[in-house]
Amino acid sequence: MPFNATFAPVDPSCTRAAASAPETSPASAEGAGGPLPVLGRDVRVPLVTGGEVTYAALDYAASAPALQRVWDDVAAYAPYYGSVHRGAGHLSQLSTELFEDSRRTVAEFLGCREGDQVVFTRATTDSLNLLSAALPQGTKVFVFETEHHASLLPWRAHDVTYLDAPRSPEAAVATLESALHGAPAGPKLVCVTGASNVTGEVWPVRELARAAHRHGARLVLDAAQLAPHRPVSLAELEADWVALSGHKLYAPFGAGVLAGRADWLVQAEPYLAGGGASRRVARSADGGVEVEWHTTAARHEAGSPNVIGAYALAAACRALTEAGFDGLVAREEELLARLRAGLADVPQVRVLSLFGEGADQVGVVSFVVEGWNSSHFAAALSAEYGIGVRDGLFCAHPLLRTLLGREGDAPGECGAPEAAPGSPSSAGEAPTLNAVRVSFGAGTPDEHVDRFTAAVRELVRNGARWNYRTQEGRCVPEAPDPAAG
Numbered sequence: 150m151p152f153n154a155t156f157a158p159v160d161p162s163c164t165r166a167a168a169s170a171p172e173t174s175p176a177s178a179e180g181a182g183g184p185l186p187v188l189g190r191d192v193r194v195p196l197v198t199g200g201e202v203t204y205a206a207l208d209y210a211a212s213a214p215a216l217q218r219v220w221d222d223v224a225a226y227a228p229y230y231g232s233v234h235r236g237a238g239h240l241s242q243l244s245t246e247l248f249e250d251s252r253r254t255v256a257e258f259l260g261c262r263e264g265d266q267v268v269f270t271r272a273t274t275d276s277l278n279l280l281s282a283a284l285p286q287g288t289k290v291f292v293f294e295t296e297h298h299a300s301l302l303p304w305r306a307h308d309v310t311y312l313d314a315p316r317s318p319e320a321a322v323a324t325l326e327s328a329l330h331g332a333p334a335g336p337k338l339v340c341v342t343g344a345s346n347v348t349g350e351v352w353p354v355r356e357l358a359r360a361a362h363r364h365g366a367r368l369v370l371d372a373a374q375l376a377p378h379r380p381v382s383l384a385e386l387e388a389d390w391v392a393l394s395g396h397k398l399y400a401p402f403g404a405g406v407l408a409g410r411a412d413w414l415v416q417a418e419p420y421l422a423g424g425g426a427s428r429r430v431a432r433s434a435d436g437g438v439e440v441e442w443h444t445t446a447a448r449h450e451a452g453s454p455n456v457i458g459a460y461a462l463a464a465a466c467r468a469l470t471e472a473g474f475d476g477l478v479a480r481e482e483e484l485l486a487r488l489r490a491g492l493a494d495v496p497q498v499r500v501l502s503l504f505g506e507g508a509d510q511v512g513v514v515s516f517v518v519e520g521w522n523s524s525h526f527a528a529a530l531s532a533e534y535g536i537g538v539r540d541g542l543f544c545a546h547p548l549l550r551t552l553l554g555r556e557g558d559a560p561g562e563c564g565a566p567e568a569a570p571g572s573p574s575s576a577g578e579a580p581t582l583n584a585v586r587v588s589f590g591a592g593t594p595d596e597h598v599d600r601f602t603a604a605v606r607e608l609v610r611n612g613a614r615w616n617y618r619t620q621e622g623r624c625v626p627e628a629p630d631p632a633a634g
């Protein structure tokens with residue numbers, strides 16, 4: 150290959166630039182048991198009460214910080230970046246090779262089977278919309294009401310059956326079985342999330358896939374929250390497709406993936422029409438234009454692809470594989486136990502759970518606090534403790550309603566009286582519908598979890614030390630009073 154000879158920094162397998170400083174590799178840098186190095190781990194933030202602290206990023210479920218290793222790999226490749234697929238130049242060839250190699254790396258990471266395709270997309274939402282657009286005419290779709298909106302909403306152009314929230318993994322399988330049992334013949338798709346972005350609970354994906362297959366249905370796995378925490382293999386889970394987002398997998402450059410069975414994808418109209426998806430375009434005898442579309446993943450990747458994003462995603466797959474999921478999972482479970490014990494110490498906190506005590510769970514925990522508006526609580530964690538969590542409905546409105554047992558829509562006002570956790574709102578109480586979510590992952594040090602649980606305890610015991618006001622539906626700290634000196 151010409152680029153190997155010329156660009157010494159690129160190794161012959163074209164998978165990694167040697168300039169990506171091996172000392173910064175997470176597998177070697179922090180050693181077994183510690184957090185993987187991530188960007189922003191030393192960022193200091195001001196506290197509204199004075200002074201500053203190291204930022205505790207505990208909102209991994211929204212977007213995880215970039216692994217240092219991913220950043221280094223991208224930085225090493227960036228000077229060689231070029232257009233892919235059509236350029237004759239040296240860097241175009243190199244970039245094409247790296248782009249296609251990234252596809253192979255992702256395929257391996259996701260346990261793709263012979264004949265599966267890996268389509269690069271923008272993120273999970275895009276992947277699931279792509280699959281929805283590719284479903285054969287007349288496909289019936291089955292989806293639990295508990296899904297993130299990205300996996301709940303894309304199917305609305307089809308005949309969708311919404312399934313009630315199950316209260317155990319076994320109930321999920323039974324609910325699906327009975328829904329599929331009466332379904333008529335024809336193409337059917339089940340869409341299910343691997344780990345909830347609200348409760349962190351892990352769903353019985355393989356059992357659901359088997360149930361789907363028993364009834365002639367296929368299954369797409371939304372692995373946006375599962376893949377950053379657990380190994381995800383299409384082959385082992387027996388799923389037909391998987392969708393995920395790079396920015397939740399420590400690769401924040403705007404790429405996602407839809408991977409899985411090729412047949413429906415190659416039979417479908419391209420997701421976007423344009424260059425790259427078409428093999429041949431010619432004027433037709435009737436004066437129009439006839440197109441021959443690719444039958445590879447390129448069919449659904451029209452336009453110039455996000456080469457850096459795909460490269461970063463593949464770098465994250467390599468980094469996580471090298472770090473080893475056994476160690477990552479063990480460490481995460483320790484952190485989760487620490488966090489749950491800390492929250493259990495505060496009786497005013499109610500952790501939200503669908504499957505109940507003992508459920509298998511990744512590092513995502515949502516809760517409400519008696520007497521507190523969730524937006525107020527999250528604002529105080531940020532402003533007074535330098536801890537970044539999330540509050541709201543987490544793009545899973547039906548699930549939040551089920552978990553909170555409330556019908557309202559309003560997020561509530563800071564400081565307004567709140568209904569007790571678990572009880573429906575009554576007169577005089579704000580009919581709020583929101584919660585706090587704390588989430589973490591491979592880069593989280595113990596100290597962040599400890600600081601978080603200590604802050605929860607302190608806030609509940611002593612209240613906020615600052616005043617907050619509602620601004621555009623969110624609680625924000627009042628500006629300091631200049632007269633107070």
Ligand SMILES: Cc1ncc(COP(=O)(O)O)c(C=O)c1O
Pocket residue numbers: 210211272273274275297299300342344345346371373374394396
């Ligand atoms: C379970 C789940 N699915 C899908 C999505 C959508 O991901 P994206 O916004 O990257 O498309 C999210 C995002 O939070 C999620 O948590």
